[in-house]
Amino acid sequence: MTPYEKLKTVRRSDRPTARDYLDLLFEDRVDLCGDRRFGDDTAITAGIGTLDGVPVTYLATEKGRDLQERMRNQFGCPKPEGYRKAIRLMRQSEKFGRPVVCLVDTLGAYCGAEAEERGQGEAIAESILTLSGLKTPTLSLVIGEGGSGGALALCTTDRVYMLENACYSVISPEGCASILWKDSSRVSDAADALHITAQDMLQFGVAEQIFDEDFKHFPAMCKTIRRQMADDLKLLSTFSLEQLLENRYNRFRKFGIFEEGGVMHGTAL
């Protein structure tokens, strides 16, 4: 599949949505609502549950399973209050020493007048900042689209996993084609140029691991994911807090491909 074909695949409405994964990854789930500031954005499903017996906080962008849900959830594009709910629960997870697990499937943060009025940029900035220094292990899994800053807000984590066809991009190929080339028919070219596939992410060090998709055996697929998450959380919990935060800092500190005094930093394609 070409990168754009992969993106179209993960956008299909018959793919499992975040909640289907939550059902199989976690037990004793209690969904929680609200940012305690303005409202509740159902585009982010969040709560507490156990992963292999260990209590964790989960934060998931949810596209919705039918048209009514999809409309209510802005097709999985979170509003500022969604990110602020996530931030509230991140801080709570730190208080109670619970790891955070994020599931991401979003075209990007919701784009609309009221989102701008309520500080969409500030909400994402605060989410990234909070995850950067959060004193508890953090994981994220991109199950479909990882759209720009709206996805990064939940992906500034100790480990990032992706499904085999999942994509992660600084801008949607549609947006890129229209801004750079003023030509919406060149979406596929833009998807190629941007390098958005899970395999690209592995190469750039943006993701650590890719999981095979096998929706015919969805429970088994989720079991594999759950086992990896549990193993990684076990490993991360052996680190001292200082080491955990140092490793997370270095994980993001390394990003950047440039020349310095004629010497390349990072690997060009």
Add this chain to the structure above:
Amino acid sequence: MQLPFFSKKSSEKPREDLICKQCKATVPAKDAVKNRFICPSCGAYLTMTPQDRLHLVADKDSFTAFRDELKSVNFLHFPGYSEKLEKAVTATGEPDAVVCGTAAIDGTPCALFLMDTRFIMASMGSVVGERITRTFEYATAHRLPVVGFAASGGARMQEGIVSLMQMAKVSAAVQRHAAQRLLYISVLTNPTTGGVTASFAMQGDLILAEPGATVGFAGRRVVEQTTKTALPEGFQSAEFVRDHGFIDKIVPRDALRDTLATLLRLHAPRNGGIA
């Protein structure tokens, strides 16, 4: 951590005349400086280069640029990016869209970063991200406040996912600076949008803005096209964003240096204070 060394900008190029975008008047460089980059004919704010900005706010000859030899690379072989870079380097004489260093503002030392919209709309790629990250790291190591002048069209899409990761990289450095109880003043200038708004521009302890500057996440036209509604005049203006609670203070250009000086002084380390 690097950057223990500084270099003085040895010779400054003579300034070019400025053209007011609002009334199209030609403003001689000398008048622009004297008038603090406000158009003498119509009062509009002229686009400022980082050097202009330093003239406006920093103590004379106090600025020392961080010495580095960073250079952007078209590592994705993105169509047209190499040419864009070359053009921007020629037009600005700078290797990328941000200038960083240390200076004093009315005697208070600080680290500064100043973004330059003449360079591919001050979009953030690897070099911009790296320079701003190093600025925060330097300020953390030397216990300095950071004053940042944000301006950006957003992430530099020609660098793909690596440009998105700059948001995370800089934010992590801001977080470490903040954890040491150090002050970060973010000054939003026209325009501050996209991934820069969704990261360090909005992470200041204090967020100032210039009058009339565009400040937002999604671009105005994108919002209009997506929601199929016309937006009111002044939507995403600095005043609009302040009224919605996201900016501390709008500061006119002729008051910017004094306001920064006062805020820096108010955060000076105190004897007997909390360590």
